[in-house]
Amino acid sequence: MPAVAGDDGHWRLRHLPTLLLASAVVVVAGAVVGGLARGGAGAVGAAVGVALPSASFTLSTVVLAWADKQNPRLVLPFGVGLYVMKYSLLGAAMIPVGASDWPGLLPFGWGVAAGIVAWTGVHIWWLTRVWPKRRQSAME
Numbered sequence: 001m002p003a004v005a006g007d008d009g010h011w012r013l014r015h016l017p018t019l020l021l022a023s024a025v026v027v028v029a030g031a032v033v034g035g036l037a038r039g040g041a042g043a044v045g046a047a048v049g050v051a052l053p054s055a056s057f058t059l060s061t062v063v064l065a066w067a068d069k070q071n072p073r074l075v076l077p078f079g080v081g082l083y084v085m086k087y088s089l090l091g092a093a094m095i096p097v098g099a100s101d102w103p104g105l106l107p108f109g110w111g112v113a114a115g116i117v118a119w120t121g122v123h124i125w126w127l128t129r130v131w132p133k134r135r136q137s138a139m140e
Helices: 016-070 072-098 105-139
Strands: none
Touching: 016 072, 016 105, 072 105
């Protein structure tokens, strides 16, 4: 059932463009800061660090929106399965990266933290400021 009467069901992804734009801004900012701190490797590390959680959150958003549209009872199994898959792959990838002497490792870690904080903060802002106004105007 749509969240708003007469809605086409796209409400599940309405926040995504705003979050992706914010992530892109943080990727660029991270690359600049990482580059100033550690050169080219720092720029790449910070940018990839921000992009990783952004890609992860985007994948979750799209898959769970699809599952919800098919049948809301699919959200839990798809969400748990996606969670296990993503963090298993992430853990497997981080073992060799963490053991390396790559100079972009520290900016990468800070980039991951910045990406998570930015995505979560913008998402909270969108849910508390933008969505209530859109929902109210759609109900009028």
